[in-house]
Amino acid sequence: MRIASWNVNSIRARLEHVKRWLAATQPDVLLLQELKGTEFPAEDFRPLGYESAAVTQKTYNGVAILSRLPLETLATALPGDETDTHARYLEVRTGSLRVVDVYMPNGNPVDGPKFAYKLAWMKRIQQRMAEWIAAGEAVVIGGDFNVIPEEIDCHKPEAWLKDALFQPEVRALYREFLAAGYTDAFRTLHPGETGQYTFWDYFRDNYQKNRGIRIDHFLLSPAAAPRLKDCTIDGAPRAEEKPSDHTPIVLELA
DNA sequence: ATGTCGCCTCATAGGCGA
Numbered sequence: 001m002r003i004a005s006w007n008v009n010s011i012r013a014r015l016e017h018v019k020r021w022l023a024a025t026q027p028d029v030l031l032l033q034e035l036k037g038t039e040f041p042a043e044d045f046r047p048l049g050y051e052s053a054a055v056t057q058k059t060y061n062g063v064a065i066l067s068r069l070p071l072e073t074l075a076t077a078l079p080g081d082e083t084d085t086h087a088r089y090l091e092v093r094t095g096s097l098r099v100v101d102v103y104m105p106n107g108n109p110v111d112g113p114k115f116a117y118k119l120a121w122m123k124r125i126q127q128r129m130a131e132w133i134a135a136g137e138a139v140v141i142g143g144d145f146n147v148i149p150e151e152i153d154c155h156k157p158e159a160w161l162k163d164a165l166f167q168p169e170v171r172a173l174y175r176e177f178l179a180a181g182y183t184d185a186f187r188t189l190h191p192g193e194t195g196q197y198t199f200w201d202y203f204r205d206n207y208q209k210n211r212g213i214r215i216d217h218f219l220l221s222p223a224a225a226p227r228l229k230d231c232t233i234d235g236a237p238r239a240e241e242k243p244s245d246h247t248p249i250v251l252e253l254a
Numbered sequence: 255a256t257g258t259c260g261c262c263t264c265a266t267a268g269g270c271g272a
């Protein structure tokens with residue numbers, strides 16, 4: 001079973017990119033983030049064999065899950081804060097798995113309320129993750145975590161010291177996810193491998209120079225982890241015309 | 255500080271978020 005995740009930075013601007021990539025890569029499930037608009041073009045994916053669920057809002061955020069298998073929506077918001085209206089979370093059951101699509105808050109600037117929101121959001125999902133482990137659930141959590149886990153996950157750690165994505169508290173929470181029993185699919189299969197990134201900002205020639213960060217991740221619960229076969233980053237879409245600033249990460253499960 | 259995108263609007267430029 002092939003499950004992929006891609007922050008597309010506007011589904012409207014990237015519709016043809018996504019359709020091309022689906023046809024070429026043939027994932028069973030695709031998690032999308034940063035749809036950036038109220039409308040989700042579900043009907044464009046049906047001819048390719050995908051049903052979908054989406055959580056959208058105007059201008060910002062937005063997540064969707066496409067699946068070739070039947071899909072049942074379990075949750076469209078992360079519990080724990082009734083005042084949180086951001087479209088950042090979607091949980092479905094498909095292919096006997098609980099599949100969770102996350103677009104975690106960016107959190108910049110570090111000295112403002114957005115950073116507090118990021119930490120609170122991460123603690124809220126940590127609570128859910130503990131419940132799934134306690135229940136022995138097979139869970140795949142994928143998406144844009146907006147977390148650079150370790151120094152190896154960025155080209156130049158010094159450049160990210162003041163950024164929310166690389167703060168000690170944020171990295172500590174990510175490590176707590178792993179300590180609780182979740183498996184970082186990519187890093188587990190590629191220990192110590194450098195230069196592997198999922199995001200390069202549009203500035204300068206960061207993609208051409210491979211000055212990026214690894215912030216899109218797949219985490220597997222203990223019940224799902226034994227099925228892990230492969231996890232790779234497909235850099236090709238980042239080299240296309242008018243690309244997203246992120247590129248897809250692809251997970252293979254037995 | 256800056257660079258570049260994409261979205262939106264008391265719109266054709268500027269602000270916001272990333």
